[in-house]
Amino acid sequence: MIKVGITGAIGSGKTTVCNIWKRLGAAIFFADDEAKKLMVTDEKVRGMLINTFGSETFIDNHTLNKPYLIHEAFTKGRVAELNAIVHPAVGAAFELFCRDSENKGVDVAVKEAALLLNNGRPQNLDFVVIVESVRKIRLNRVMNRDNIDEKKFFERDENQPHFESLHHLADEILINNGSLAELEVKSKKLFQKLLKINLKN
Structure with missing residues (x-):
């Protein structure tokens, strides 16, 4: 079994990726x-x-x-x-x-956590994914999802890690600036990659 960590800023789409992977057979652990x-x-x-x-x-x-x-x-x-x-x-x-x-x-166990990389890369994970989206897109997603205003979004966002500075700790940066259909394709492709890595281990 491969242990995967997934993280990303608020509204990046990390939970959506997890839900897609769950449908494909992954076990998802929501740390928060x-x-x-x-x-x-x-x-x-x-x-x-x-x-x-x-x-x-x-x-x-x-x-x-x-x-x-x-x-x-x-x-x-x-x-x-x-x-x-x-x-x-x-x-x-x-x-x-x-x-x-x-x-x-x-075959694939996933830990989803906003603070996954705050103390460096966890030693018990085989593969780490950061889901990235531009701030304007994240803002619109979160305002619609949580029914909050811009001020509240920025307050939450400022309390999160600056993920650009953590890219070196990840094995994959999954860019999510498009549609849900595009994210589905990218997520499925990455899941197949994880299954192949698991077979090699």
Whole structure:
């Protein structure tokens, strides 16, 4: 089985690529969704969050107090502390996901994460893809998808990595400035490439 990492800026189309690959038989692990889940369901993670950010991190001990945690982590510049708690748990969950997928006969396991390359290239990945789109196209996609204004988009976009500076860490840069049909063709072609790499391993 080949382990693939995919990342890209907000509105680049990385989730769409993952959904196309899923239809072709890939197992997809959405790291951001898993992180949100683990913050609530994993006792160790919950305990560390409370010890680090205080009991206000949770409402009634079961519901994540998102506005509070966002304020504590992002407004107060404590994102590194949050990542140090959550990222190892997400990494362990991905390894378990890969083992389960391989046991089911899956050839391609994919980890989708916005911050995939923030600390360099993960050693446990065989292939890394960055999905790129020009900012104006991403802006229009996200405004239509999330029903937000330009200001909100730029706030989110500025908090993301500058992916152009991370190109050297990727095996493939998938350009997505065209139609969905064009992206489908490119995604299928790249998936066939991944299957061939898997056969060689």
